[in-house]
Structures are given as C-alpha cells and as structure tokens.
Amino acid sequence: MTGSSFAIDVPDSLLRRARGGEAAAFEQVYRRFERPVYTLGLRLLGDPEEAMDMLQDAMLKVCRRIGEFRGESPFWGWLRQIALNEALMRLRRRAPLDFVAEVPEPQHDDDAALPSRAADGAALERALAQLPDVTRSVLWLYHAEGFTHEEIAAQMGRTVSFSKSQLMRGIRRLRVLLDVDVEVMAHV
Template identity: 55%
Template structure:
C-alpha cells in the first residue's frame, strides 16, 4: 500500500488555477479526486463523510491557492489539507460515534512486537481489519504506515503528544497482527 498523492503538477497549472481559470481548477480537482477521497475514506471509514471531506478540502485548497508558496510539492500541501479536514471531521464526530472511541494514551509506547501486518496480509483482509480499529487508531496507523507521516507530524495534526501517536501505532499494529493472524516475532 502506498499513497497515490505523489502527483507532479506543472507550475503553469497552479499559476493558471491561481488566476481563477475554471479549466485549471477542474483539472486539479480531477487529478486529486481519487487519492483525496481514498485518503479521507481510510481516515474516516465512511464513504459519505469521505466525499464531503474531499469537497471541503478541495474548496479550502482553491480558496487558499494564493498561500501555496512552492516550498514543498503541491501534492504534499494538498494532502495535508485533506488530512486536516478529515481529522477535524473525525473530532467533531467522536462524541456521536461509539466506533470512534480512542484507545487511551500511555506515556510510553508499547514496544514493537514484530513485522508490519499491513505488508504481510492480503489487501482485502487488511481493509477489513483496518475498518475494525477505532477511528483515531486507524488514522494514526494509516498516516504513519501508508502516508509516511512522522510521529511529530501526526501528533501536531491530531493535537496530541508524540507518545500518543507512538502508543496508538503500536496498539493498532498489535491489534492488526492479532486480527490478521500475523506472527508477532521480530525478524532481525
């Protein structure tokens, strides 16, 4: 599994979109529609919420195109907007959704207990197992393992501590290993 966000966007397309050219805005939307929806779906596990997050994030990005300085790839900038929008949706939903209950934060992370289950199991099995994780844990696992975010980046995005991110990842991977029947021995 890997992020599909790494799409090179010509600077001319961004400049054209900044000037308000509808064809350029539509082209940017079409380029990132699928990866944006997939990322939101992974973080939220609800197709309707993912669809709304995609639209909200793209509108936000289009309104803020003048803020894109080009010091990172456009796709990374847009991906962060999608992540932030999805996490805001997740926070607002948390009180209403029993499935989104968090695993508590612990000061020290659970030590790594073996191979990454996301790379050892069949994709369909991983999808089902991810959907069973609490929303916050699923988000941390996805952002770290698939999107390549660091623990400090995840902590900052979620308004939590680095140890929170590490403990959620360790607990999420342990649960995935258990649910997928992946052996928990380390391959040194």
C-alpha cells in the same frame, strides 16, 4: 514534515491558470487530485460518504486558497496538508476514541491455503476497517504517509505518547485480526 512516498506532477502553467481564477484549470487540478484526496479521507475516516464530503470541503478550501500556494514545495504536499487537516477536524468532532475496542478472536482454519496478495490486501482492508477511527488514522499517518509521532501528535492535538500507544495497540490488534504469528514475524 515528511510526506507521502509519492508525488503528483502538476504543470506550472496549469497552476498559474488555476491561481488566476480560470475555472477550467481548477477543474483539471480537481480531477488530478480527486482520487488521492478521497483515498486519504477514506483511510483516515473509514466511511466512504464522509470521505466524499471531506474531499468536497478540502477541494473548496483549495479553490479559495490556491492563490496562497507559492510553489516553494510540491503542490500535492500543500493540497494533502489541507485534506489531512480537514479529515482530522472531522475526527476531532467525533466522540474521542482513546482506546482500541476489543475485537473477537478470529476463527482458525488450519487447512486453508495461503491467500494471494490480493486476498492479503482485502484482508488488511477489512482489518483496518475494524479499528477505531483514531487508531486507524495513526497507523495510516505513520506507516503510509510517513509522519513522525511528533507530527501526528501535533496534527491530532495529542501527545507523542498517545501516538505511540495508538500505533502499538493498532499493530497488536491487526496481528490478531489478521492472525499473524508473532514468532514468524520476528524472523522475517
């Protein structure tokens, strides 16, 4: 499996102490990974409260299973997989969403200045929040986490074609929501 494009270093001594059951060491591990695990949950689930619940449940599982970590791969990859599984389990409990909901066409303001990068980021956040959970999750897993369609399909208990279709539908919807000119994008 590919992984996210960043890693979080954890001293081996800290992991040894946490695996040995030292509460203070596990608290340090929790503090290092609290934000990235929460962010992953928020990206996949789209709900801050549910992302916080997912963070707590995932970290409890990590606490119980930290002895299983053998150090053969980066710790963040191991922890991230636990968090990802927890988020996807929560998505599966929801009513299945196999389609992208219709989104109203954006209002045009031709006289508006181009937004700054921060405004672009905020617009993307708002647009992603309008996508169905499953579609947003496929987009995030593919583009941000670097998973292949085969990996996404396996993680979500779906087919490869489902992953591909959700990705394409999501991209088309984002273009509408962000008012991206497809012809301009083709030349970038």
